[in-house]
Amino acid sequence: MAVAKLSLPTLTTMVVGSMVGAGVFSLPSRFAAHTGVAGALIAWAVAGTGMLMLAFVFQTLAVRRPDLDAGVYAYAKAGFGEYLGFFSAFGYWASACVGNVTYWVLIMSTAGAVVPALGDGDTVLAVALSSVGLWLFFLLIRRGVKEAAAVNRIVTVAKVVPIIVFVLLALFYLDPQVFADNFAGADYAGSLFHQVKGTMLITVFVFLGVEGASVYSRHARRREDVGRATVLGFLSVFAIFASVTIVSYGLLPMGEIDRLRQPSMAGVLEYAVGTWGKVFVSVGLIVSVLGAYLAWTLMAAEVLFVAAKDDDMPRFLKRSTAADVPVPALVMSTLLSQVFLIVTLFSDDAFDFALDLTSALTLIPFLLAAAFAVRVALAGRRDRARAAAASGPGARGGAGPPT
Template identity: 35%
Template sequence: MENEKKGIGKGELIALIVSSCIGTGIFGITSDVSAAAAPGPALLAWVFVGIGFLMLVLSLNNLSEKRPDLTAGIFSYAGAGFGPMGEFISGWSYWLSAWLGNIAFATMLMSSIGTFFPTFKGGQNLPSIIVAIIFCWLLTILVNNGVESASFVNMIGTICKVLPLIIFIVIMIVCFKAGMFTADFWGRVANNASKGTTTGSVWSQMQGTLMTLIWVFIGVEGASVMAHRAKSRSAAQEASILAFVILVVIYVLISILPYGTLDRAQLASMGQPAIGHVLKATVGTWGSVLINVGLIISTIVSWLSWTMLPAETTMLVAEDKAMPEIWGRVNAKNAPTASLMITAVLQTIFLFSLLFTEKAYEFAYSLCSAAILFSYLFVGLYQMKYSSENKEWGQFTIGLLSAAFMFACMFLAGWQEVLLVSISFIPGFIIYYLACRENNHKMTTAEKCVMVLILVLSIVAIWLVANGTITIS
């Protein structure tokens, strides 16, 4: 019989996991999904993405149980399976994804504030960017001085984002019209009710939703970290699966129910945060106010936590000697100052670039989703490697399905974003080279080949951007 220890119970762990995964993405998912797909293809896309992320969660559960000695985040699996270069690629991608996610936070936050102060409407004009940069540096300074999100602050943020979502779901169920929902269930009819949306094959519509659906699942890897706090291993594993199911149900309801209240053209044309605009069109201004107040508070709380995440990532990778020591050096408050400052400078530069981007929020979260696919891919690959070495063929199959899903998303939906992410490895490999010199690590032939391959992809990406094949919009 498994001995229970003091720790978090299953119910509390489920709440923690759900809270950590639900971010700003769910507030904007309605318009992005409806623009890409009709209800039928959207539901099929959820099945596809749900199965793929379930395989990732099962892989993380298995690896956290079998390799409790690997504590440096999910990128430690890449290091264990594929050496320092593997850990660097995974950690660099995770770091990139984390601060790009903050760019999406910034644009969503300013869009919400724009509901009350028209100067910031849209969230990507000059006043919005200046205020977002101020937020970015204030949070960076707070974290650098050792101020991290306390449990009561997280509780406030959780209530502010979950309560409006519950109210939204209830209103959508009450206002749901089956006839409107089934009118063009597969999105094959091009008419006024589909203006500004994708029509045609079911697969092309599914494909158009993938990066959006991946975005709302970013953070699901936190379940394996939180599992170590559970009273028992079995409770942790059950909580991870139950929390994942709850998340899928919430995501599906919020993205699918609006098809039965407004037509696709209306949903697709909604600004951000989309569900605020949906409620305004359905029940009036108070619905929009409710959503935006909750979103503003929860975004600031989430942004505080995610300010520390990129710095923690580089700190852990530096401790494993896959990045230079300066990236992991901490101050008297135990905060990695150099990493925080470098990340804040990059966020500032990227925020100014949004002046030239047509859809800033979508652009930021698409790059964020593409970047984290590299880290998730390594989890599946290491699950395959570890399971084959130990002849655990059931677990090997789970890893195979997880890795195949990540590859599919890279090539089918996010190939342009993946190529853009590859450009970041030009300075990245300089940093890796400095780490190798600092730690007396002689790069292997395989590592050099990987570097050349990724650098070739980055050159191709720059060329495709220059000739207009890839548009930054």
């Protein structure tokens, strides 16, 4: 069975497609609930630097350990054994499935502005419609990985355009006085340290997906493309996320942004240009979220599949079709998302619940991957030291010191 090979542009859109999803459309109100412009700038600098280092980790490991597939899981196992490898795979897979739930909740919440019965995406009707969407995407992906990746490439381009338009319009309508009033943060935000701390889980969530190319490394046409796609995708998305957050502070006071219905980006643009702005962002959100859902479903199934091939998951999960689709792993991923969709019926705030749970589940696999990179670097340094010692003047066969 031939494995579908993906080019550098396609791998890069896997990274961008998995990172640009529901989170970016919720950034204005999520940030405004905690911090002003100064805190936001610091938060993005901290999170951006940390995630850039993580992107470099995945870039380095893709080159130094090309024998390892499915990134996050494989690195944890290679570095710390089967036990932590299993929990890394399980945690990453669970976080991907829970993250997929945020996409459907946000779609239904967006539509809820027109159809009240959908509420904030957590009503019985919303869950029923989301469930239909879950299984329709299952059927799409079952047709083939290469076809699904091609669809993701097209959707990624389509969903970035409305976000860029939002940033440009917000800059055009930006009120310097409102921006200045929001700079230090509102009274409810607390100290600057408190403000920055409050945004950390938010920034972790929106950067999830930076490992997208690494997870799909076995499909790469050239192994070095995995690292390049990771860094290119991260830098593109970081610029988008930071821009969306900062320009929003120039249109409305923090308190008003905080009270906006999700997706808050739609409410911000509606204030600037009218109803059509809200509709424009809402359509962009639906395209964006569906594309991100596709990318994350592919990655969730891939992690289970590779772990099963390494005998760290039940054997039935390593079966795949002639089109290179791991159907049992895809079924399990869809089922877990279905379970969490039902759980949202009993949550006070379904979107924030799923978002925070996703962030928490992903932190440990990321930490293990970074720790493995440290071990690889130290081992490489020791090997170079031994090689230098072996080839030095006093080494066997060398000239030795003059007598």
